[in-house]
Amino acid sequence: MATVTLRINGANRSLEVDGxxxxxxxxxDHLKLTGTKFGCGEAYxxxxxxxxxxxxxxxxSLPVSQVGNGAITTIEGISGxxxxxVQQAWIARDVPQCGYCQSGQIMSAIALLKAIRKPTDRxxxxxxxxxxxxxxxxxxxxxAIHDAARALGG
Amino acid sequence: MLxxxxxxDMTLVRLLxxxxxxxxxxxxxxxxxxPPSDAVARSVALFREAGKVLQxxxxxxxxxxxxxxxxxxxxxxxxxxxxxxxxxxxxxxxPCSACHHAANYDAAHVxxxxxxxxxxxxxxxxxxxxxxxxxxxxxxxxxxxxxxAALLRHVSEDSLVGWAWSPGAGRTSAPGTQAEFGAVMRAxxxxxxxxxxx
Ligand code: FES
Ligand code: FES
Numbered sequence: 001m002a003t004v005t006l007r008i009n010g011a012n013r014s015l016e017v018d019g020x021x022x023x024x025x026x027x028x029d030h031l032k033l034t035g036t037k038f039g040c041g042e043a044y045x046x047x048x049x050x051x052x053x054x055x056x057x058x059x060x061s062l063p064v065s066q067v068g069n070g071a072i073t074t075i076e077g078i079s080g081x082x083x084x085x086v087q088q089a090w091i092a093r094d095v096p097q098c099g100y101c102q103s104g105q106i107m108s109a110i111a112l113l114k115a116i117r118k119p120t121d122r123x124x125x126x127x128x129x130x131x132x133x134x135x136x137x138x139x140x141x142x143x144a145i146h147d148a149a150r151a152l153g154g
Numbered sequence: 155m156l157x158x159x160x161x162x163d164m165t166l167v168r169l170l171x172x173x174x175x176x177x178x179x180x181x182x183x184x185x186x187x188x189p190p191s192d193a194v195a196r197s198v199a200l201f202r203e204a205g206k207v208l209q210x211x212x213x214x215x216x217x218x219x220x221x222x223x224x225x226x227x228x229x230x231x232x233x234x235x236x237x238x239x240x241x242x243x244x245x246x247x248x249p250c251s252a253c254h255h256a257a258n259y260d261a262a263h264v265x266x267x268x269x270x271x272x273x274x275x276x277x278x279x280x281x282x283x284x285x286x287x288x289x290x291x292x293x294x295x296x297x298x299x300x301x302x303a304a305l306l307r308h309v310s311e312d313s314l315v316g317w318a319w320s321p322g323a324g325r326t327s328a329p330g331t332q333a334e335f336g337a338v339m340r341a342x343x344x345x346x347x348x349x350x351x352x
């Protein structure tokens with residue numbers, strides 16, 4: 001065990017964890033930031049996606065010892081025009097079904113819109129291919145990303 | 155283990171060549187070609203030894219033909235569905251670094267390296283013959299613009315190449331060591347860098 005300090009959603013948070021602990025466990029179990037979900041634990045499903053220094057990262061495959069000074073943003077801490085556009089589009093399209101995968105989907109959608117202002121269907125499929133949805137909301141997700149892109153002027 | 159063929163090995167190679175070589179010479183003479191020399195045979199033998207690394211799944215998985223990498227020793231298509239993107243680091247929004255971080259993480263069974271990425275499409279090896287890979291690996295137009303010295307440095311020193319010998323729990327390592335691989339490739343280069351038939 002060691003004291004690890006993580007920069008999460010703009011604040012420093014210290015916790016006692018083994019360095020080999022997945023960031024996902026640190027977020028959920030130690031810091032009670034449960035918006036980020038556990039799906040597979042092996043980087044297959046995307047449910048645990050957060051940002052580190054603005055880049056999408058599967059928090060289940062990142063041990064806290066490798067986070068360093070990276071600024072972590074979870075679904076609880078997202079902000080900015082892409083986040084607002086995605087939130088609006090998700091509500092308008094009523095995207096979630098059970099909702100379990102959706103925080104990961106939203107994080108990946110924001111990452112995509114930061115990378116490409118006007119993604120094509122194929123661009124969306126390639127970027128979102130790492131986020132699984134058991135309820136198969138894929139068609140609504142794609143439509144909502146197009147809506148969000150339009151709202152952002154893409 | 156990879157080995158640079160020793161003098162004893164080469165004596166054996168010569169012995170075998172003397173047994174099989176006579177008929178090969180006769181055939182070659184009949185077609186007006188010069189018979190393969192011991193030196194050429196040794197060079198080809200060295201590349202075949204290097205081929206045990208080049209054609210190992212640890213290498214081929216990220217030297218795919220097509221856009222999608224493969225995984226594990228069966229070389230199944232990569233899960234999640236990912237593609238190389240413009241620079242081999244994944245498409246916008248889903249970079250390799252989303253899942254593959256700075257080092258292997260055995261708890262999640264995810265391999266890692268600071269510059270995890272696919273080899274360029276020009277360096278696709280999967281499914282190709284060793285002879286085809288040999289011609290390709292020598293060709294600066296298809297090997298990232300490397301002359302032989304740069305190629306030898308790359309295979310001997312590049313840490314992403316070196317990952318193949320420390321791939322993390324649950325993955326078979328490429329045979330030998332990176333240093334041995336580098337030595338075999340160097341010996342091959344010094345022997346004239348001859349290729350097996352394509
Ligand atoms: S829980 Fe991390 S990718 Fe599935
Ligand atoms: S909405 Fe149910 S798993 Fe995606």
